[in-house]
Amino acid sequence: MRYIILFIAGTCLFACTPSSKKTAAVNALHLSADNLYDKDSVLLVVNSATEKNSASDKLFLDGIDKYRNKKNPAAGIESFKQSILLKPQAKAYYELGNALFDKQELKEAIKAYGVAELLDYKPLHKVLYNMACAYSRMGDNEWAKYYLVSAIEFGYSNVKNIFADKDLEGLRQKDGYSFRSEVTAALNGATDPEKLQWNLFWHEFKPLGFPVSLDRKYADKLGEEDYISYEYERFVPEMRNAQFSRDVGSEYYHVGLVKNTDSIKTLIYAVKDVVGEGSAPQYYIVSFDKLGKLIDKLLIGGQIELEKPFKVATIQQNGTIRVGLFKEVYEKNPDTAGYENNKLQESKEGEEVYTISADGHFVKQQPVLLGMNG
Known part of the structure; x- marks a missing residue:
């Protein structure tokens, strides 16, 4: 420090x-x-x-x-x-x-x-x-x-x-x-x-300041005080793998509260792979009802598969979620060479826009593709 x-x-x-x-x-x-x-x-x-x-x-x-x-x-x-x-x-x-x-x-x-x-x-x-x-x-x-x-x-x-x-x-x-x-x-x-x-x-998710961009640098803000305990695994399904046992290869972090009403709580959490050193977290936005029942969930940041676009989300004060889609190409295969000192090239391919409905669902708007006319 x-x-x-x-x-x-x-x-x-x-x-x-x-x-x-x-x-x-x-x-x-x-x-x-x-x-x-x-x-x-x-x-x-x-x-x-x-x-x-x-x-x-x-x-x-x-x-x-x-x-x-x-x-x-x-x-x-x-x-x-x-x-x-x-x-x-x-x-x-x-x-x-x-x-x-x-x-x-x-x-x-x-x-x-x-x-x-x-x-x-x-x-x-x-x-x-x-x-x-x-x-x-x-x-x-x-x-x-x-x-x-x-x-x-x-x-x-x-x-x-x-x-x-x-x-x-x-x-x-x-x-x-x-x-x-x-x-x-x-x-x-x-x-x-x-x-x-x-x-x-x-209540462990504090209200976010808007606008907020969940880019690669945002991961630096996630510290030990942001850890999500495994006792909350019923609200974070990524904590359990396909065999329904606890996934200890990842860490989970509070990001913040997006929407807070009497009936709907919309929040964002991050999932970070501790094995793949240097890899970016995935960010999920999730809506629950007042009893903690899942309403909707959306991956808005990072990527699960290298072949898929890398997502960078920006959330506005009005609840609009803009998800930039980036094509990423590493100089060497990260599966064998890792992410450290592995040159990355990326280009923006498009953007997805979502709004949060009154009942907590994420509604996709008209898609935006770069290079389209009219």
């Missing part, structure tokens, strides 16, 4: 035993103020430093005292950040988010809550609920509703607070009927195991 700072004392290079060298190197990996909310950097530090850090814990407790007992959020923020710089922990990010919220530094509070969620803060519904409150305070009702429903589906059950919390007032006033109906539906579904699994699955 570009902001990760390594502090390794020069004398340790010569004086330490092999085991102490390893400990010193691990302990030398820290965050900086510049990358406090950079999720990749946070994960790198967390995964590197497994030992307890008493100084970090002491600063965290100092922050709790200043923030909770002495009612001084500004001083608490300083202590929480110092604690995180020594060792990032979910509890410190969560309390940092709360203190920032109280200071009305809402954008930074959301960042802190986001890292607390990443680090698996328990109970998760508290983080999600507070994020809903922060977005509501900012006037971003779409995200506020998203996180409020998520909080309910992850176990938040204080109905009185949902309908009385001043932090959610903006969300309630924007569309009272929609607010009540969605909250009621979420509360009713929270006790149904199958519906809960579906809700957990689709």
Whole structure:
């Protein structure tokens, strides 16, 4: 990570035993103020430093005292950040988010809550609920509703607070009927195991920013935090091969949410071959009904067979899906030579255009072929 700072004392290079060298190197990996909310950097530090850090814990407790007992959020923020710089922990990010919220530094509070969620803060519904409150305070009702429903589906059950919390007032006033109906539906579904699994699955897909192009470079954005667990294989049929056993030759990633209504959820996931190093992922757009039943599915990016056109999808704000069709020719056969250092030539052969119908199906529009007249 570009902001990760390594502090390794020069004398340790010569004086330490092999085991102490390893400990010193691990302990030398820290965050900086510049990358406090950079999720990749946070994960790198967390995964590197497994030992307890008493100084970090002491600063965290100092922050709790200043923030909770002495009612001084500004001083608490300083202590929480110092604690995180020594060792990032979910509890410190969560309390940092709360203190920032109280200071009305809402954008930074959301960042802190986001890292607390990443680090698996328990109970998760508290983080999600507070994020809903922060977005509501900012006037971003779409995200506020998203996180409020998520909080309910992850176990938040204080109905009185949902309908009385001043932090959610903006969300309630924007569309009272929609607010009540969605909250009621979420509360009713929270006790149904199958519906809960579906809700957990689709809520992991965050709304996409449009327009978005799923080209070869997009794969670089897919990281460990985007993995789809095998526990959701009922929603990702590619996870099972022809013998109905788990396919362990591929990895599966959340890409994002395209359409979200009470009755339809349309999302995109990626399937990446881990055997064919350098190969591009396949991207699927899929629609489900409110219970998680498949409505329609379409391959919109990548290719399954080399003989078929390589697809590059661009999704617009209005839901239009434009799929460019490219002919690809490798200098050497990738089956034997691989993809690395294998020169690729491609030319666009045409384009397919789809729209998403009200019932979630992907409707193909008049085909567009390059070189056609009139």
